[in-house]
Amino acid sequence: MDSDAGSTSSRSSSPDLIVDDSVGSFFSNKMFQQYCQEQRADRESGPAGRKDRCSEGDQHQNGSEGDKEETQDLRLKVNSRERKRMHDLNQAMDGLREVMPYAQGPSVRKLSKISTLLLARNYILMLSGSLDEMKKLVGDVYGAQSRPSAHSRISAPPPSLSLPLHPLAQSLHSLGLLKDSLHLSSCYRHFPGMPCPCPLCQPMPNPSSSLHSLAMIK
């Protein structure tokens, strides 16, 4: 189908659609309108189109010309709304990609939608785990401040450091998005005696949880 004719790039999740305020939404340049006219011609001329479109054409075959145009206008309006809805959805997806901890730039392939969602989920779970751990740590510090052994407890390397990387990092690896040069830990401050705060260096909060399987992209 040549329905992509109205956009500059089918790979973009935010195609350049012309806003036609008279229609009330994203709509259509001349090419798209021409496409619609061709579709109408297809419907009326023969069985070349899809079956559902043909049935729609048959359905209105006996109607008056005015009814036909009214139906087609309604269809265009509905299509336009649906296009706008998907456009908004893709914008939200782009917004999600922007806050995901993976390298962005022209040389890095954009995350697919499913990858974005899976990574986002894992990222949220990982942040929640980190927050819980931080709370515990803070509680330990303030609870044991009067005890002399408190300091040594903090500076001791956490046993979790030996655990495997968080599934988020594994996901990025599996997607080919995490290379050595792209490691994100440089964005974070490293404190002596503390684990690297970089999200990708975080151990799995619970290795036996179902989270592990969720990191597997497809």
Added chain:
DNA sequence: TAGGCCATCTGGTCCT
């Protein structure tokens, strides 16, 4: 060339 990903169209369903 097959498979993945995507945009779009479309009809159905639900909600306001």
Added chain:
DNA sequence: AGGACCAGATGGCCTA
């Protein structure tokens, strides 16, 4: 009734 949402179908583009 009209709009939002959803899922299926279809075809185009890209990559391995």
